[in-house]
Amino acid sequence: MSKLRRREALWFYLFASPWIVGFLVFLLGPMVASIYLSLTDWDSFTPPKWVGLQNYVKLLTDDPAFWKALWNTCYYAAISVPLGLVIGLWLANLLNKQVRARKVFRTLIYLPTLVPLVATAMIFKMVLAPSGPFNKMLGAIGIPGPSWLLDPTWVKPALILLSVWGAGSATVLLLAAMKGIPRELYEAAEVDGAGAVRQFWSITVPHLTPIIFFNLVMGLIGAFQVFSQVYILTKAQAGAYNASQTMVPLLFDQAFSYYHMGYASAISWLLFAVILVFTLLAFRTTRRWVFYETEVK
Template sequence: MSTLSKLRRREALWFYLFASPWIIGFVVFLLGPMVASIYFSLTDWDSFTPPKWVGLDNYRRLLTDDPVFWKALWNTFYYAAISVPLGLVLGLWLANLLNKRVRMRKLFRTLIYLPTLVPLVATAMIFKMVLAPSGPLNDLLGLAGIPGPSWLLEAAWVKPALILLSVWGAGGATVLLLAAMKGIPRELYEAAEVDGASSIRQFWSITVPQLTPIIFFNLIMGLIGAFQVFSQVYILTKGGPNNASQTMVPLLFDQAFSFYHLGYASALSWLLFAVIMVFTLIAFRSARRWVFYETEVR
């Protein structure tokens, strides 16, 4: 018994030894800053002078005295509510097309995934030129007799422009869905064909239910990414015009590093964390009704 205990202690020692780089990194770079930000969110701190304790004053100001916060929150909801479902639908449609036996499908798969490999900053700069008032997109609309708007300069069009940029990166979700489609047993489709099911019926009755775990994963990652959108907004519009495209993370960045209100920015970050957690929990609760797993019995 004592020999077994020594072996277990030795195994535990080796486990913690090999896991120590991750544990140290987690404590130093994630857990520590999170605990510190909770404290700073309750202070008035500009990073140059000692923080002054203000309690919940930062949260009160955000929720009652800061109209820009509510504007940014609404813009973030708007962006997430349109870009995430649009990305899911587009990814599912593209994956279904690429799953068919067509010529040069490997080339098409590469081309669709290629935009996700381009750095986001470079993509934003390209779209800044494409969406310019005299850019290629407006030139293309002009050929059809449609006057193109100033996408990034008009409040009515700036959010659709950002959503258009988000759709550009749908290739990542497409690849995951395509891989999941390859794992669907062919026997299910053969049985459906014997029963006389059309291709559309097979798609909605076999393909989509089998893909719901991947769709759910893309939904969660899309929600988190949409609520944390930063580079596109900051590079293309910096929140303008008149805060029409201001979202939560660019607002947080400005408060922290432009105005040096780090305590206020910390409170804003925790409110953003709470919003993301609420929507993530709602998604997980709803998953019981529409996400199906092969090993699950209902």
């Protein structure tokens, strides 16, 4: 390497060193340690005791709480992620119209994503109370409102309803992608006699599929890691908490309530495997429905 290339490489590693050190110390190091701890029985106070694959075997064969939490997590992800995508696409299409005060509406729709999740959960806890505003609104039209956060039957729909609150981030990305679609395509479709609905499904949606795919993957990862909503809204109610308990709250309880650190580490790696499987499945389907304008097939 020349003197100039060596100097450039030195400056590169100098500026990248904070990220490299942070990755090695705060991410890669704990990941490697958690792999080892998942093979041990450790309470965080005494030295770890090697148990091999016993934690994994117990989780998969002799722990109904794990399978219940996994089912609740899959249920939550299977409904909240598609629902968020549909609502985000609908809102983006509405905000793309030439209407008055559309900048104000865009701000209002994105504003909920800026509110801290804890504050949002506390607001929903008041809104979804048995005598809260939402049930009063339902009662005004003759529908008796359920005890959303107290009834094990309704607690998961309540959490899914809360997830819709954050659809603004997906809306902004989809709206930005809509602005990048060439206007000439719509003009050509109008000349051919295509209506607004046909233009939406044949032009708008295909051009938005990369953003939809991005939102799908990020939504799946976020849905499988849901924690704060479950813990804040349902922890005080044992029945509702058990009915809505997902993987991360289960991991948290095992680690910091019962001090089963090795068992919790095993749960975390099984959760990682589940997320990886669903993410790979999403990537395997991209060639069938994701359209990239510059890609030649």
